Amino acid sequence: MNIPKIHSISKKILVGALGAFLSFFLLFHASANLLILRHDDGEWYNAFCHFMGTYSIIKVFEIGLLAALLLHAILAIWLAVINKMARPVSYKKPTRSKTHTGSKLQVWTGILIFACLILHFTDFYFVKSGWVKGKYMTKAEKVVALNATQPDAANYAEQHGKYSAKGNWLTNFDKEDKAFLEAAGLEVEPDFYHQAREKFKILHIVISYLVFFTVVWFHLRHGFAAVFQTFGLYNYKYSRAIEILGQIYTWGVCLMFTIVVIGVYFGL
Ligand code: HEM
Numbered sequence: 001m002n003i004p005k006i007h008s009i010s011k012k013i014l015v016g017a018l019g020a021f022l023s024f025f026l027l028f029h030a031s032a033n034l035l036i037l038r039h040d041d042g043e044w045y046n047a048f049c050h051f052m053g054t055y056s057i058i059k060v061f062e063i064g065l066l067a068a069l070l071l072h073a074i075l076a077i078w079l080a081v082i083n084k085m086a087r088p089v090s091y092k093k094p095t096r097s098k099t100h101t102g103s104k105l106q107v108w109t110g111i112l113i114f115a116c117l118i119l120h121f122t123d124f125y126f127v128k129s130g131w132v133k134g135k136y137m138t139k140a141e142k143v144v145a146l147n148a149t150q151p152d153a154a155n156y157a158e159q160h161g162k163y164s165a166k167g168n169w170l171t172n173f174d175k176e177d178k179a180f181l182e183a184a185g186l187e188v189e190p191d192f193y194h195q196a197r198e199k200f201k202i203l204h205i206v207i208s209y210l211v212f213f214t215v216v217w218f219h220l221r222h223g224f225a226a227v228f229q230t231f232g233l234y235n236y237k238y239s240r241a242i243e244i245l246g247q248i249y250t251w252g253v254c255l256m257f258t259i260v261v262i263g264v265y266f267g268l
Helices: 008-037 043-054 056-086 098-123 125-129 140-149 151-160 175-183 192-199 203-230 239-265
Strands: 136-139 169-173 188-190
Touching (some): 008 043, 008 056, 008 203, 043 056, 043 188, 056 098, 098 203, 125 188, 140 151, 151 169, 151 175, 169 175, 175 188, 203 239
C-alpha cells in the first residue's frame, strides 16, 4: 500500500491550522455551556442543542470537527515520533528552553485530553446515538398531535415525562421511554440540560471534569502561542501581545467550563 508522504513542515502547518480551528470551537462550546446555569428548565440550552442537531450544515460541521480532532492528534503524535527518531539519544546538556519543554508536554496533555474526551462523550455525546443511558426529551406539540392518532402513546409520554417551564418540551425520559416513543413515531432527542445538571451534582464527576479542564489549560497555554509560531507571526513585535491574548483566551475558556461544573454542584 502506498502511504502518501507529507513533509514535516506541512504536517506542522496542518497541526497548527487544525489546532486553531479546534480553539474556536472550544470558545464557542464553553460560551454556549454557560446557558446550563440558567434556571429555565433547559429552554435555552436545549433549544441551542436542538438547533445544533437539526440543520445539515451544522451536522457537516460536526463531522468536520471530529475529523479535525482526530487528524490533529494523529499528525501531532506522528511529528513527535519523527522528531524522536531523528534524535534517539538526548542531548548531553539538558535544554532549558521553555518552548522545548512545552512542546514535549503538549503530546502528553494531548493524549490525556483524548482519554478525557472518551469519558466526556460517554457523559453526553454518545447519549445521542443511544450507546449510553441518558435523559431524553420530545417536542410537546408533537405529543399533543399524537393524541388524535395514538392516544395510548401520547398518554404514556405525558405520564412518564415532565413539561419544561414554558411547556415547549416533555422531558425526563429514559432510554426505554425513548425506544417506546420512537416506535410511536415521535422524534426524541437528548435532554443535555438535565443530563448536565444531574452529572455535575456527583462529586467524583465534578473532580474528574476539573482535572480535564486543568489538562486542557496546559494544552491551550502552549498551543496558543505555538500556532502563531508555526505561521511565523511570533516575533519580537507581537510576542507580548500574543502572550497576553493567549492568557486571556486560555483562562477565559477554562474558567467558563469550570464555572458551569462548580456552579451546578453548588446549586447555582
Ligand atoms: C462544562 C463542561 C462541558 C460540558 C457541560 C459539555 C457538554 C457537551 C455536550 C452536551 C455535548 C453534546 C452536544 C451535541 O452533540 O449537541 C458535547 C460535545 C462535545 N464536547 Fe463538550 N462539554 C464540556 C467540556 C468540553 C471540553 C473541555 C471539551 C474539549 C476539550 C469538549 C469537547 C467536546 C466535543 C469535541 C464534543 C463533540 C462535538 C459536537 O458536539 O459536535 N467539551 N459537550
